[in-house]
Amino acid sequence: MASVRKTYLKPQFWGFFLLLTFMSQAAFAQNTPFKKGEQLKYELVYNWGLIWAKAGAVTFTVGDTLVDKKKYFHFHSYGTSYERWDWFYEVRSTYESWADENMASQRFIRNGKEGSNFYNRVYDVKPSGIYATFKDEKGNTTYKSMPYSPEARDVITAVYYCRTLDFDRYQKNDSIPLTFFLDGNIFPSYVRFLGEEEWVHPKTGVVHQCWVFKPKLIEGTVFKAGENMTVYVTKDKLKIPVYIETDLVVGKAKVFLLE
Secondary structure (H helix, E strand, O other): OOOOOOOOOOOOHHHHHHHHHHHHHHHHHHHHOOOOEEEEEEEOOOOEEOOOEEEEEEEEEEEEEEEEEEEEEEEEEEEEEEHHHHHHEEEEEEEEEEEEEOOOEEEEEEEEOOOOOOEEEEEEEEEOOEEEEEEEOOOOEEEEEEEEOOOOOEEEEEEEEEEHHHHHHHOOEEEEEEEEEEEEOEEEEEEEEEEEEEEEOOOOEEEEEEEEEEEEEOOOEEEOOEOEEEEEEEEOOOOOEEEEEEEEOOEEEEEEOOO
């Protein structure tokens, strides 16, 4: 991301400038179901054979930032395995992304450890291309570039983009295009809309009317390829994910909203 340039305005322009800033921030926030300050916490329950165990937690936070007087969303996610499960699959992983009001990715950072895999990766999105910088455990650096695609989003921005979809427009089994980049590659994908379903939180007993969809995943160190994840988001203006179930490379997982 470009650095913020300092500007010096004459006093008589400050009132007008602040008014424009307020108006632009209000418009920026009104177009999305999430706002600055939103924080969602989830717990992951892992299943392998007869084993069901609370294995980890992840937090998603929405912020914003100004760069060259333009406002961007700043999404932050941190996932960790519980210490008692570190022996099996240790996770200490941070994902950060910056996106404009149209949910177009501008920058993406993936940093941390997932099992035996270490990540220190930065992606910068420019009209001339998507440029990635990878560092390994020893500090060695490699570079990779990908062709620019306005539809290609980093995985965290893609999560929030799905919350902006107008599900009232779709019929059951409709496929909604979704393209994302990860690990130095661009992946064309989609979200399959499954319609409306009632879901009851097993701990609280709260009944949620939900939109349900399945994103097509790529195979990696954690997930299996295909439509093996089901996401439940509240059928309201916030579209908060309350429950996710998915197949993993080893076992399955259920993810519940904590708060």
